[in-house]
Amino acid sequence: MNVLSVASEVFPLIKTGGLADVAGALPIALDGQGVRMRTLLPGYPAVMQQLTRPHKIASLTSTFGDEMRILAAQQAGLDILILDAPAYFDRSGGPYLDVTGLDYPDNWKRFAALSYAACEIARGLLPDWRPDIVHAHDWQAAMTPVYMRYTGLERVPNIITVHNLAFQGQFGPEIFPGLGLPQEAFGVEGLEFYGHVSFLKGGLRTAWEVTTVSPTYAQEITTPDFGMGLDGLVNARAHQLMGIVNGIDTTVWDPATDPHIAARYGAASLRQRGENRKALMERFDLDDGAGPLFCVVSRLTWQKGIDLIAEAADWIVAEGGRLAVLGAGDAALEGALLSAAARHPGRIGVVIGYNEPLSHLMQAGADAILIPSRFEPCGLTQLYGLRYGCVPIVARTGGLADTVIDANEAALTARVATGFQFAPVTADGFRQALRRAFTAFAEPKVWARLQNQGMKCDVSWERSAERYSKFYSSLLARV
Numbered sequence: 001m002n003v004l005s006v007a008s009e010v011f012p013l014i015k016t017g018g019l020a021d022v023a024g025a026l027p028i029a030l031d032g033q034g035v036r037m038r039t040l041l042p043g044y045p046a047v048m049q050q051l052t053r054p055h056k057i058a059s060l061t062s063t064f065g066d067e068m069r070i071l072a073a074q075q076a077g078l079d080i081l082i083l084d085a086p087a088y089f090d091r092s093g094g095p096y097l098d099v100t101g102l103d104y105p106d107n108w109k110r111f112a113a114l115s116y117a118a119c120e121i122a123r124g125l126l127p128d129w130r131p132d133i134v135h136a137h138d139w140q141a142a143m144t145p146v147y148m149r150y151t152g153l154e155r156v157p158n159i160i161t162v163h164n165l166a167f168q169g170q171f172g173p174e175i176f177p178g179l180g181l182p183q184e185a186f187g188v189e190g191l192e193f194y195g196h197v198s199f200l201k202g203g204l205r206t207a208w209e210v211t212t213v214s215p216t217y218a219q220e221i222t223t224p225d226f227g228m229g230l231d232g233l234v235n236a237r238a239h240q241l242m243g244i245v246n247g248i249d250t251t252v253w254d255p256a257t258d259p260h261i262a263a264r265y266g267a268a269s270l271r272q273r274g275e276n277r278k279a280l281m282e283r284f285d286l287d288d289g290a291g292p293l294f295c296v297v298s299r300l301t302w303q304k305g306i307d308l309i310a311e312a313a314d315w316i317v318a319e320g321g322r323l324a325v326l327g328a329g330d331a332a333l334e335g336a337l338l339s340a341a342a343r344h345p346g347r348i349g350v351v352i353g354y355n356e357p358l359s360h361l362m363q364a365g366a367d368a369i370l371i372p373s374r375f376e377p378c379g380l381t382q383l384y385g386l387r388y389g390c391v392p393i394v395a396r397t398g399g400l401a402d403t404v405i406d407a408n409e410a411a412l413t414a415r416v417a418t419g420f421q422f423a424p425v426t427a428d429g430f431r432q433a434l435r436r437a438f439t440a441f442a443e444p445k446v447w448a449r450l451q452n453q454g455m456k457c458d459v460s461w462e463r464s465a466e467r468y469s470k471f472y473s474s475l476l477a478r479v
């Protein structure tokens with residue numbers, strides 16, 4: 001079965017967040033399931049520079065009249081299709097933001113062009129390959145099913161996966177004529193959303209099926225609290241909405257072979273973590289001490305509950321804990337964390353920025369990872385934590401609720417606990433979970449059991465890839 005995956009970022013070529021991890025790992029996991037997945041992504045300069053022997057296999061003109069080429073390459077085990085369109089992607093900033101951190105004003109054009117190219121590939125643009133199914137990810141690829149619906153390709157099965165309903169790709173109605181779609185596409189059955197053009201809404205409305213990245217988030221987004229204004233539409237499609245929890249690439253994230261950490265280890269050699277802990281403390285200028293070392297690896301945003309971490313910082317230090325934070329994002333949250341570090345030299349360290357190798361050392365060296373997200377479609381850092389013996393302390397929401405087993409009395413007795421959950425997501429709730437973690441940490445046997453139990457969890461893609469594969473087959477059976 002041939003599947004075209006369409007994504008705006010794919011690890012290891014380009015990554016700003018969890019979407020890249022998923023788009024990079026799923027094709028490899030599906031390979032053993034009889035699915036040949038090719039991945040279409042934009043030719044950003046960072047991507048173009050990494051390509052070895054790309055070759056042009058097709059060309060097309062965007063709906064805005066710009067020339068584009070499709071290049072093919074084999075990269076990091078992935079079968080990559082690049083949309084080489086310098087007018088949209090050859091720029092010096094990131095995938096979505098310019099060098100000053102602002103959205104590119106023509107993001108709508110850039111990602112409409114990506115989706116349009118995907119649709120044309122589904123129509124047969126490539127000389128010797130045509131997908132049986134098209135799988136689009138997030139708002140940046142969400143126009144793919146819209147183009148397919150309104151250009152006569154509605155019989156080709158397509159899926160949209162929502163990795164985060166908060167990012168919707170909304171633009172003013174004035175952009176509509178440039179999209180090259182019939183007027184009817186700007187209606188309630190298509191892109192129109194409160195008078196604006198919403199790429200994600202269009203995708204949710206027109207895709208054959210909608211999936212998201214955990215069963216709990218699939219249920220949550222049917223409610224106004226989590227639906228981000230789209231809960232009505234999500235509800236209308238609830239019978240077609242499925243939550244499949246993400247896995248992780250267990251070869252990239254393997255403490256036994258990880259090249260980015262100071263000492264490699266496994267469940268039977270947890271003591272080796274000490275070396276990583278030491279290296280991490282040095283990296284963050286922290287003094288050694290008996291209490292737990294907590295870490296945070298995250299976009300620094302309201303979604304991730306980073307304000308709760310800043311609020312808990314003084315208390316964590318007072319209780320004898322340490323905190324190492326790696327992240328970038330909201331300037332006010334960065335400032336709050338930096339001032340907590342300034343108040344507590346040697347106890348709190350903050351690195352502002354994006355650093356993939358350091359994120360591995362944090363999972364390998366910290367005792368616990370803090371993830372107090374207000375909503376979390378799946379979350380990957382708790383899965384890395386489980387695999388690395390870095391105990392996750394998480395809000396009970398979305399995929400966090402689905403993947404961490406809370407260390408309540410019953411779960412501890414049954415020896416199934418893997419971390420700490422809390423709800424509601426408030427400063428008090430968070431502090432109670434931290435308090436329980438401090439207590440457990442003070443009993444090395446209890447803590448080691450939590451680590452071991454976490455390391456035993458199957459966080460690989462295997463089961464979920466099988467679910468996607470079966471899901472694809474069920475779509476083909478309907479053609």
Ligand SMILES: Nc1ncnc2c1ncn2[C@@H]1O[C@H](COP(=O)(O)OP(=O)(O)O[C@H]2O[C@H](CO)[C@@H](O)[C@H](O)[C@H]2O)[C@@H](O)[C@H]1O
Pocket residue numbers: 016017018019021022163164213246297298299326327328353354355356359376377378379380381399
């Ligand atoms: N400063 C930094 N330096 C290095 N690495 C950093 C970093 N900040 C973050 N990362 C890495 O980026 C990834 C973030 O993963 P998350 O699951 O938190 O996804 P995110 O919220 O971006 O995406 C959305 O999509 C994913 C995928 O479906 C969902 O899991 C998630 O819930 C949803 O919000 C992880 O690999 C993490 O290690």
